[in-house]
Amino acid sequence: MLEQFEVFMKSLNRKRMVRVYLPNNYESTNKNYPVLYMHDGQNLFKDEDATYGMSWRISDYLDNSNLEIIVVGIDSNDEGYKRLDEYSPWVSTSIKEFFPEIKEDVGGEGKEYVEFIVQQLKPMIDRKYRTKVEETAMAGSSMGGLISTYAACMYPKVFKRVASVSSAYWFSQQEIEQLLKQSDLSALEAFYLDIGTNESAEEIEREHDIQSSAKVYEIVKDKVKNCTFEIIEGAAHNEKAWRERVGHIFSYLYK
Template identity: 40%
Template structure:
């Protein structure tokens, strides 16, 4: 039971104790938008990171929307004392001209993180027994459609109005890890006219999980894999106008992801995506399911999703 609870906590990444703390950054500037109310989702804090090159009179940067905003910039607000180091990485990459100028919108998670991040349409087509298992684990039915409406219909217009940024699809990117990867993929599928690229790190394809050291049965693997295949085949955006990045490690929770990713990769390739051109899928041996690992390889998706123009 202890291991199950630890696994659940690992998937949750919800940090209510830090809800009133604004992260401090080592590069660039943080603008705190405060606790935002929404017609579609629970209130949450949102912060905007501006690179050191940002200017109200300079060239307009792209916008990167990232989930689990507590964990992006500062160990003091992060769930497990580990951060992505997004500010340091992105500021350096911009200065080195390896990434186009970009601001980051860090969206805090809430106690309903799992419900907000599980793709609703995929969930609805799971086999009944598996769907009931996930529903019991997460505490209800998905809230992801409302969460995405908050981002697209309320948050993005606010960002586009308040900051000097590019607002077109090509310069609007979304990214996350674990369950945050799933909601990023769901976002670019459901709002392909809004998001031009999506980054999925350590995607938690199984939705459910087993105690440490055990994997899902072949029957359970087939149930969830075939569900994502059925959803993604017609839902993936046009490869002529979009970019997709996937990765996973080989340790802790990431150890079970490879065979799920292989099934998804076939669907992506069948849609017409070309590896290294508009699609990348990477395996990082030795990497774990945590912010330290994501920070260590963060340059890879940033350079692929936001190349200089």
């Protein structure tokens, strides 16, 4: 079952659509459920809502699995480069190297975006639905992986399970590595990290993507006991590729 509603984000002074997946038995039981927060919410459930016409189809997967969780998808801001702004707490020093057509500074609103989730959205979800308040996770792809990793560093006792899929760590590589090094991640129960071998058009860029995530994994693996880094052969950088490994990602997070 899917519900959606608009929320005013106080920390960013803008509105946003939130989509909530509820387990099939939600209305017929009194059970409480773990909650997984995910970014790019419009791309998670239905192809017709997705930016590029293909979604993760997470609701289809969960409807046919034994995993009972609530998934909260927060739509991305697709106005200009606002998605990049919200999904990184730092202004990128490397974005213009990879995308010379971008002339303006991007990034820098990630702190406020995560504060919205922790201070406003999570309390709202916990009031509105039957949740297991202490069993909260976060997952995202590309820039969503970067902001999920940042959230784990800043709120490790809130987001105890994290999946960072096809992560765009290169956007703020030095900053996220430094933050990870100084963060206490001992409260995390699971950290899933992956990258495809066909994420970028050029071979040199593909190798850069892999090394970018590998550097993060080298830090995280010494801080989180239940941690994995997987290189997915042939996987591209899109929702179809992420859809194909939804079951694997969720199984690792909730095993």
